[in-house]
Amino acid sequence: MSFRGEWNSIKAEVEQDKAKMSLAGLAPEYDGNGKEIPGPGPDFGAVVITPALLRKKAKEADATRANLKKADNSAVDAIKKASPGLKGFECQKGIRTFEERWERQVDHLDRLIENGVAGGLNSAAAEMDLQDTNQATKFKSKN
DSSP states (O other), X not given: OOHXXXXXXXHHHHHHHHHHHSOTTOOOEEOTTSXXXXXXXXXXXXXXXXXXXXXXXXXXXXXXXXXXXXXXXXXXXXXXXXXXGOOSHHHHHHHHHHHHXXXXXXXXXXXXXXXXXXXXHHHHHHHHHXXXXXXXHHHHHHO
């Protein structure tokens, strides 16, 4: 079989598989150019975000941060063990440059996780708690 014939056969199989995956009444819609218009996607139910969930995710981010520091320590130790065996002025300069860049990048990631992820999640949880307290106070004052 020629390449073109084999290619057309594969494309036909893919089209048949796509047809099998379409549910009755949920066939894809196409725009004027023949491009498929994405549907709403699956319904997973209501998303419930609570301060406790946000704090839990913040703790997970902190655990990731701790793992990053462990990985950083082992990488730095490996570099320090390897660098004495490498000879030459250019090589030592390259190792120092690598170490400096590595440290800056790991510090940047550490700050992002601490302040951007974990800090943001904890701030959002505190804000939700405050809003809940304010709502409860308003509700109690009306009744």
